[in-house]
Amino acid sequence: MQELVSAYLPLASSLISFVFAFMVLKKWADRRQPFLLLWGLGFIMYGIGGAMEAIYGFSGWNSLVFRLWYLFGAILVAAWLGQGTVYLLVRRKIGNVRLAHILMAILAVGSLYALFKVAGARLDPQLLESDQLQGVAIVSSGVRVLTPFFNIYGTVMLAGGAIYSAYYFWKTRSAANRMIGNILIAAGAMMPGFGGALQRLGIPSVLYIGEFLGVVVMFIGYLYTSRPQRMV
């Protein structure tokens, strides 16, 4: 039963994420819209995070598995998905440069810094309090503090963007499917965040459940937004 939550559940999250990423990237290959590329990359990161959790659940500690999990699954995923939404919604320019490109450059530099910090972090698997991966295994300072910065950006952009879009489609009565889809994307986007917050408060198993439900709900939301449109 324990293995069900600590290994099979993240395995399922990972597989769903990779299917999701494949669908989004296939669409990107046709349309070449930057938000699809960013979302595709974001869901590959989501999939890597889940895969690392599953590997740990099945076969135990490995520092590379932990570092990949923390970098992609804890730090980067939400911000990169949120950056996709920035490309979708933010049209503003500063001078001749799109604000989305400026934010992308900042995110890229921040991500490289996070890669550098996570790669060099000292780890202690003895600090893990359960059979699931947790940030507490990081001993070095200045690593875990990065996570909320990236996740604030990710939450504001991904969940905030989806809430804004749902409101827009509700107010204009222009596309019921996109309104419902964005409500589901906003709800799903926040589930791993609440899981992570509860994990920090001492309820570790909620993270994996939040990640699983999050990707399922976002996937359903994405499929809704992609359906042929009809009026409310």
Add this chain to the structure above:
Amino acid sequence: MDRNRVVPIVLIVLAIAAVTLIAIAVYVIASS
């Protein structure tokens, strides 16, 4: 179910959830 009533409530709940999540993250930064 009247969608015109339900949708704004759902959106407000989602917005409150997002603000809560951001507040938790700010708290984590401030307390570390």
